[in-house]
Amino acid sequence: MIHALKKYDVLREIVDRCNTVVIERIQENQLREANIALESFNNGGKRLRPILLVLSAKTPDGGGLHDIDDALIQLAGAVELVHLATLFHDDVIDQVDSRRAKLSARLKYGNYASVLSGDFALAEALDLVQKSGVSGAMPEFIRTLRTLVRGESLETTHKFDYALNDAQYYEIISEKSASLFALSCKVGALASRTEYIDALGHFGWNLGMAFQMIDDLDDMLDNPQQSYDCDLRNGYIALPMIRVLGTLKDGHRDRLVRIIQSGDFGPENERYIVGLCMEFGAFTQTHQTIDRHLERAAEALTRFAASPAKDLLVGVVGDLRAYANQQVENFAGFARRVAG
Ligand code: FPP
Numbered sequence: 001m002i003h004a005l006k007k008y009d010v011l012r013e014i015v016d017r018c019n020t021v022v023i024e025r026i027q028e029n030q031l032r033e034a035n036i037a038l039e040s041f042n043n044g045g046k047r048l049r050p051i052l053l054v055l056s057a058k059t060p061d062g063g064g065l066h067d068i069d070d071a072l073i074q075l076a077g078a079v080e081l082v083h084l085a086t087l088f089h090d091d092v093i094d095q096v097d098s099r100r101a102k103l104s105a106r107l108k109y110g111n112y113a114s115v116l117s118g119d120f121a122l123a124e125a126l127d128l129v130q131k132s133g134v135s136g137a138m139p140e141f142i143r144t145l146r147t148l149v150r151g152e153s154l155e156t157t158h159k160f161d162y163a164l165n166d167a168q169y170y171e172i173i174s175e176k177s178a179s180l181f182a183l184s185c186k187v188g189a190l191a192s193r194t195e196y197i198d199a200l201g202h203f204g205w206n207l208g209m210a211f212q213m214i215d216d217l218d219d220m221l222d223n224p225q226q227s228y229d230c231d232l233r234n235g236y237i238a239l240p241m242i243r244v245l246g247t248l249k250d251g252h253r254d255r256l257v258r259i260i261q262s263g264d265f266g267p268e269n270e271r272y273i274v275g276l277c278m279e280f281g282a283f284t285q286t287h288q289t290i291d292r293h294l295e296r297a298a299e300a301l302t303r304f305a306a307s308p309a310k311d312l313l314v315g316v317v318g319d320l321r322a323y324a325n326q327q328v329e330n331f332a333g334f335a336r337r338v339a340g
């Protein structure tokens, strides 16, 4: 999980309003799943998607961050609830034990409760979209929900697929993750009736691609990023592994496949895998791809005049870039310690 994003004080009021709208929605229900949704919602989260939505709405008109409509806050609450719903479901699919440094709902309350809490969050999200009254928002949400399901389905299909290629990986992360970032920015733009809906969607999509690749680097192994997940144990093959698997030959490749297959990610095997990634430049190449998407995101913003909203979007791009640089340093430091 990425801790990169700075806490921007100026956004606190917006985030508080978004939280209030969501909490009020949830508390109108008496269900056990509503209580679970509330607990998970209150467990943290960066509220990045709601922030992107509001900033995207405010960037084109060069406006400040005051006078934010209720409709915008409702849409911001809706994207966060969709995100929450996907996490409830994803935790069951990935069988993870922790989420946001706490026990995952699926571990605490069971898989059925986690799935149903996700369904509950999704229903409330769509209710907020409807209530916002923003014309054209609902079709965008529905399109994105379909895309998210497709992306997660594709990812599941390619578990332990050692022949996965770059294009397939990009398609998976585009659909399961970047699509929700794109939606957030597009819908913000839609609500403010700007002509820059596609430009802001493009910004969000590129930011989302970079975000997911960074998250995948964090979660690839337990070390050196000290993540709570180990995606390789679940058979999720991210970009560095695609590179290594595509380069290694014969016995070496067989050894790597055997490690992944066995799920043995003890220190020695992690060191071996990080060493291979360093040897074949796999982290550097992944980092270059992340940087390319961040550059495209920044480029999409150049058409807008400086404003508090735009400057914050530029700041988010910078935060992710700094975090990605740090990740590469962490891997390199880990490899150096091992070699020494
Ligand atoms: C987290 O990714 C999961 C997603 C980005 C998408 C999950 C999508 C679904 C479960 C399908 C659609 C669901 C609904 C409710 C419409 P990750 O596993 O890489 O990240 P993590 O590190 O946060 O676990």
Ligand code: MG
Pocket (backbone or CB within 6 Å): 090, 094
């Ligand atoms: Mg997952």
